Amino acid sequence: MVGFRTLLASLIVFVSTFSGYGQTAAQTDVDCDQQLSHAESEFSAGHFYSIPSILKECLTSSRLSKEQLVRAYLVLCQSYLILDDPNAAGDNYLKLLRADPEYVPNEKDDPIDIVYLSKQYTATPIFTPHFRIGLNASFFRSIYSISTEPYGISSQNPLRLGFQLGGGMDWNINDNISVCIEADFSSRGYQRILTSGVNTDETNIQASQLWLDVPIYAKYSFSLTDKIRPFGYVGVAGNYLLSASNQFTYTDNKSTGSQLVSEGPSESVTSQRNKLNRSWLVGAGIRYKMGKNFVFVDFRYMAGLSNLANESKIYYQDPSTIDPQQIGNPNNYLSANVTRYHYISDLFRMDNLSMSFGFVKPLYNPRKVKHARTKSVARSIRKEEGKAK
């Protein structure tokens, strides 16, 4: 019985403790909201000196919402500006930007002195990392057609999809312009169907390549709405070919209607390729704001500038595959592709169209700007003062 009383007492204490805690927390929020309203009414009443002390406890309690913080720091900024303490006003504006890095005062609704102050500070990230993943399709651009067929050939180039993933960093020059560098890994491919000009013999090549791309580009972006920020960019890229392989099928279509098909496993043609490529690129997309971060969709066209076929190697087998017992120079063995599949690589460039989805994590950095653009605001202030007079 004693035990039951003790247990009941403990339960009451426990429940009352937690309900009390809840009441205390709710009480604190209510208090801070009241304190914030009190500070704003004090500001309206012209009692500026008391405002910092009214808000001090709430600001240190860290229980204010982002909107409450903005309101609190705005009141403080205005108060200090009126009290002719621009340093304190600036400090509080920096704190406001830390609470809401995307905060931009509205010239129509917000006090002109706050707008003026805002021009001296920014939270624009200096660096903005992003990550991307998506799909791509490549376009084969023949420079010279090279073929074992002396009668000419016709070619079809059906699209093959690849994928890419990577990340990059934007160096933000200002709110609109940035310079970006990326490191992307991509799988690309193309297909070619080559048909002899005098019969229907056909060579089918399905090419697969792995690339490391390092694009550098200048980007322009702007805010369409609070959430949506379109962007466009142009730049150049260095591309390194990690590997290249081809899957071949040669179909000898006989006059009797029968077919003799020659095919084999995918073969490395890396030795027949130039590994370094240069490209120019152009792209555009839209960023969508989610909290302090963004997701984006990006469409990019990267046009290859370099001939990817190594002219001095396209006829030759990879020397490492030549048995040392074979006579002859291992560097000059005719590639088996030439006879087995009637295939010699064109000299070609390769363009790439990609669609990527990504995530942007802005590294906000509230700071005072070195060269504040306050002239237009100053003109507005003077205009308002003129009207007042």
Place this chain on the structure above:
Amino acid sequence: MKYIVISISVAFFLTGCDSSVSIEDPNKSYFVKFYGTGGDQTGQDFVVLPDGNMILFGTTRLTVPTKGTQWYLVKIDPKGNVFWEKEFGGLNNEEARDIELTSSNQIVLVGNSYKSPTDRDVMIMTLTTDGVKIDSAVLPVRDSFGAPTAGDEDAAGVTETNDGFLIAGSTTATTVYSKPVIAGQADTHDALKIRVFTDLTIYPSSWTQTYGYYADDASLKIYQVSPSLFHVFGYTNSPPPGQSVVNYNFWVFPLGANGDATADQIYPGTSSGDEKLSSACISPVGYFLGGLSQNSASSSDIFISEIRTPGSLGFKPGPVTAVPPGDIFYEKTLSVNLGNGLPERSSVFPSGQGGFYVLANENGFDSNQNWVLTRVYKDGSLAWSTPIVFGGEGLDNCGSIQELPDGRLVLIGTMRTGRPDAGEFKLTVVKVSGAGKFE
């Protein structure tokens, strides 16, 4: 920032975009082309026309033949593109052997036509460079009465003379030319030296059409030195003077005005192996000869010899440096392990860099037969440390080689394409640099 952008832009635009403006068309300099639209085509020989175009000579056999194997003639431009291709022949099978460009800018073809599976006659044809036939003739070896024999002829080469053509080769009609019987030996073939006029009518019977020992003899090429002197290049297994062992050696002898051979003959070769000549060309000092050397214990090797044009009617045996001097500058194998069981085929051509190119076949690895190309200096030593092999996974047969005026090489032959075990044979032309490379 702007300096970075400017620097990058300048770097990229300086290097520019690789295009047909900045890159020379490689098809002008080197290529591999397969000729023939269906069935099997072989490549044997070709000529380069004064305008740089080429006419290729080989055979073709359709997938479903309505005739026998036909002669196959293709005219191509220097990039390998086809102007036209034509077939010549009858219901029986034809074999292609040699094509030459005449001094009157016509084409002469020579090969064999099968009368029966064991009886071939020589077939010769003249054409314009547009492939229009002028004359043709089928030439069996005739006996001393002018009657056709039943011998099996195998033409090897044709040469323009001052009034027509001379055809080299071999025949089984060994009784046409009478010779003493040698016990224990077989008189299987005599060398051909069939002479025809420009209109392909046969020369009077005073010109004997065959010559040989009681042995296996063949001529491969005949050059006219003067209206009354011809040099014949072939092989024989008749033991040379001073030897008693029957084995094959190169065989070089002169013919007089009536086609009779003189006794001053030379036999470049070794006493231990069989050397069969399969190609000859004119060299700065005389003639350069190429062929295969083979003995029962080892694989085939390339055998070469350069001989001096004799001042007199006949050739003198022995090296040039000996006293009294002979006409053989050198004779040697090249220590290239070609393999075994190879066809007796090679082609030689003088190099503008000095020395000679030698094209042959090899199957030294995995029994896969390919073409093999090497170059020798004028002293016969190897100019390339390793030869260059051309071919695929199927059976490939070399035809001939020529150096173009710009120093590039054109090789013709046959390669099996498509599936290595069942693909079609194609007349194949390879154009490479003077180093034998696609560059």
